[in-house]
Amino acid sequence: MLVAGKSALVTGGAQGIGFAIAKRLVEEGARVLIADIDPELAAASAEQLGGPAVARSVGCDVTSAEAVKAAVDAAVEAFGSLDVMVNNAGITRDATMRKMTEDQFDAVIAVHLKGCWLGTRAASAVMREQEGGGSIVNVSSISGKVGMIGQTNYSAAKAGIVGLTKAAAKEVAFRNVRVNAVQPGLIRTRMTEALREDVWASKQAEVPMGRAGEPEEVADVVLFLASGLSSYVTGTVLEISGGRHI
Incomplete structure (x- = not known):
């Protein structure tokens, strides 16, 4: 039970990688609040993880400072603290730069980069004042390292998350709040x-290991960063890519 007794908030946690992360944290003893743009799906996912005793849900638009703060407040109210924050929510609006609209660019930057910043800001404000600090994990992407055709918006946002993570880590380390990213x-x-x-x-x-990764393999790395196993790790970016683009 690597995160027994801890409380966590996972944005975009109703499905995909976010749900795998929420599930892994619950399996290792955490209580989790799933925050998602789809409140009905979030509620169903929380019920699937065991219901109110271990998993709850809230609708959340991560581009709204008020909504993100409300989600953080809901986690603290439900569980008494916020020990782990996973900024995972994301969208894609792929198109070549020539065809991409400003709205498509702005939407991806808003959800990924601004959403991550809002989540990091709101969570760290709570964590820095509580005994034991906390761990924030931001979900970037290998696209933020190498850039992908048709993803000038997504690659820019995911690269921005790396810079945000490193800067934030320096600001809050003295309060025992750790900020790391996964790609x-x-x-x-x-x-x-x-x-x-x-x-x-x-x-x-392109993957040296010859296969795609599974959401659960991302969740395991997030679990490591959320747990005490990484107590002296902050400002780092861990690639989960099977060696692709190393």
Whole structure:
């Protein structure tokens, strides 16, 4: 039970990688609040994890400072503290730069980068005042390291999360609040499985380990950063890519 007795908030936690993270934290003893833009799906996911005793839910638009603060406050009210914050919520609006609209660019930056900043700010404000501090994990992407065609918005946002993570880590380390990031590579999710078979095959061929990752493998790394096993780790970026783009 690596996070027994701790409370966590996972944005975008109703499905995909976010749900895998929430599930892993619950399995290791944490109580989790799932914050998601889809409140009905979030409620169903929380029930699937065991219901109010260990998992609760709240609707949350991560681009709204008020909504993010309300989610953080809800976690503290429900569980008495906020020990782990996972800024995972995200969207894609892929298009080549020539065809991408300003709205598509702005939407991705708002959800990923601003949303991550709002979550980091709100969570750290609570964690720095409580005994024991806390751990914030920001979900970047390998796209933020290498840049992907058709993702000038997404790659920019995910690269920005790396800079945000390092700067925030320096600001709050003295209060025992740790801020780290993960960069998943090709992970098998509903979104990636919708790729054309030839596109999927070409991406998988770039992975030295020869396969895509599973959401649970991302969740395990997040668990490490959330737990005491990483008590002297802050400002780092861990790639979960099977060696792709190393």
